[in-house]
Every structure is written in C-alpha cells, then in structure tokens.
Amino acid sequence: MARMHTRRRGSSGSDKPTADDPPEWSDVDADDIESRVVELAEQGYDPSQIGMKLRDEGVTGTPVPDVKLATGKKITEILEENDARSEFPEDLYNLMERAVRLREHIQQNPQDYQNKRALQNTESKVRRLVDYYRGDEVEPDFTYSYDVAKELLDEE
Template sequence: MTLQTFQVTAFPSLCPVPLRLSCPSQKLSIMGRMHAPGKGISKSALPYKRSPPSWQKISAADVEDHVCKLAKKGLTPSQIGVILRDSNGIAQVVGVTGQKIVRILKAHGLAPEIPEDLYMLIKKAVQVRKHLEINRKDKDSKFRLILIESRIHRLARYYRTTRKLPANWKYESATASTMVA
C-alpha cells in the first residue's frame, strides 16, 4: 500500500508538514475530544427558523432588561439562558434580540472578566486540589487534576489569541482559588 501526501490548506500554519494518510478518503480531523476516545460528533440541533415564534409577545427590550437583572443577581450566561427558557418560554435569546446573552451583558458592562467555560474548569481544579489536600494518596484525582489543568492551559491560550483574555493572563494553581471565590 502506498501512502499519499495531502497538504492541509485550511490551516497551513498549524500543519506546515504534509500529512501522510493511508487512503484519500480518510478524513482530516482537526480537533476532537481531548482526554477521551470520542470524536465529538453529537450536538444539539438548533431550529432552522431564526425568528421568534408567533405566540411569543415579549419584546427585545424586555428580554435585555431581564437578562441584565439576572446577571446582577450573579448568574452565569448559561444559567440565565436556562431560566429564560424554562420559566419565561424564551427558547433562543438570539431569535428575540438579535444578540447572544454574553453580547448583551458586554453592552451593559455586566460580562464576566473570565469566560464561563474557563471559569468552570478553574473552579473544578480548585475543588480537586482541595480534595487532594485531604486525600494525598488519591492517585486518580491527581491524574484528573493534570488533565483539567492541561485543558485550562489550552483554553487560556485560545482566549489569549482571540483577545478575550489579556495577553499576560496566566493560570497559576496557587492563585486560582482567589479567582473563583
């Protein structure tokens, strides 16, 4: 069997060396799950129609006010979305307002300084570290902490390149508990 060479044209900076694939039909997977064998294919399907349903009588200004009110209570953007969906019947904030929840919060100066997914990973790492202080021989938790922190570093690098975090921002386990508290 001969190996064929394919050049990745979508991301030449990521892969300057041509990739060798066993057959041309083999798919190039840029990114899958980091610490699990899954390919990350499953996802929820958004409705095709982007406009709000006809029975929904709430205005965009009312939704924005409600989002800001919930953010002032200290809720995260995903918690705000769940509350709006479950108790107010607003399936997609984008359909009503034309903006995502985080953009609404940024416009009103209420957006969190650390993105929510990174914040939750840091919170998880702090909890595992606290557990390891009590249970020093827990090797599995120590291994999981390494995986969590590598995800934190990868996500922080992404947010620094997209300028959602300052260029000098760095995760340090010693100061992580003050970020979360």
C-alpha cells in the same frame, strides 16, 4: 474523532432546529428581554443559567425559547453592552473552579491517583483555554496557576 482525554468516541449531539424568527407564541419585547438578562446577571447568574431561566420562566410569564432570535444579540453581547459581563469567560471560570476543588481534594487524599489524573487533564484544558482567550477575553500576560485561580475564586 476520539475525545481528548479518554479513548472513547463521542456520540454526535442533536442539532438545534433552524429558525429565522422567534415563534409567534413568544411575543416578548426585545427591550424587556434585555432588561431581564441584565437583572439576572446582577443577581449573579452565568450566561448559560440566564438562558435556561428565560427558557423556563421567561419574561412576565412568557417563555423565551431563543434570546438571539428574539433580540438579534447573544446573551454575552447584551451583557457586554450593559457592562454586566464577568471578568473571565464562563467555561474558563468553571474549569478553574473544578481544578481548585480537585487540588484541595488531592491535598486531603494524596493516594487518590484517579483524581490526580483528572486534575492534570483539567489544568491542561485550562491552559489551552487561556491560550485561546489570551488578548481578547483574558489579559495578555495571564498565566494559570493554582494560587492565581484560588485568589480569583475567593474574590467572587
């Protein structure tokens, strides 16, 4: 199947190896991992950044290859339990951030047609994601606009 906003086809990505339990070389306690996840979230890291930090730095020097295998919960579930979850899902927030940057760029460079098209594609993705998350992660009456996104990004 072709990609959404280009005519190219995507190459298939690699699959994660199937494993039922964490590797024996990473014997970090689940409670330590959860406290480290909450600590990193309070420092302002997103869930994907938290996963990479735990993979690279670990907890007390021991890397954590997979938080879900080690704790039985996803990073977002841990954040939800500890009330450290962000207001918007990470993918939606990043797309809104990109759309705001593109809009500001186009206001300064009105002849940049390539980025006008990129802005249209990005805002289209944002609207589709808002529809997907509506009710669960996003308020039912939320509608995307540049002003709303700019206001949300300025708050954080």
